Amino acid sequence: MTTREIAEAFAELCKAGRHEDAGERYWSDDIVSIEAAEGDMARVEGRAAVLAKSAWWYANHDIHSVETTGPYVNGDQFALRFAVDVTRKADGERIRMNEIGLYTVRGGKVVEERFFY
């Protein structure tokens, strides 16, 4: 699959709300996930750890909607845009934000995801 084909398939799953399926199918075993944040979650390495980060996020937010737009492709990378509307369970704050995910593909798998906001 070309980067554009992977990008289209990955985006389609995200648009259907199946973000975890997208990861399951296209993450490399040594996926690296990089957030624009300090702390433990800033850089997470390996499929198990990234899955755990994702599970933590879903467990700690009420998801009202996540709308995915894209993909946008260049070389071995693609980007998606997410419009996120969630409530943080810890303090009840509702967060509406736009973010961009940048994905790097190698050998048909996503080896890095990097989130911008």
Place this chain on the structure above:
Amino acid sequence: MTTREIAEAFAELCKAGRHEDAGERYWSDDIVSIEAAEGDMARVEGRAAVLAKSAWWYANHDIHSVETTGPYVNGDQFALRFAVDVTRKADGERIRMNEIGLYTVRGGKVVEERFFY
């Protein structure tokens, strides 16, 4: 200036339609500009060459609107989203497209711009 400060200032100029001023002010002398395309324009290096590419683009399109959204920041990079509405002079085709620009900052200057679509 932090990456976020540069990103905000760069985005503000783009939102005002002053893309060339943004480049003038924040491009490094050895800026590299990477398009998601084949050919001569795929990778252009150096301020003079990138300015010439930009001038070519403006000369060959009628610009109806370019709307900028962002910035989105992570580490030493930031992203902008552009909704472009132009007519290509060569064949009169009207092109409405969304693209993402990814900018890498070093020493207070943009050393790379990379466009996704």
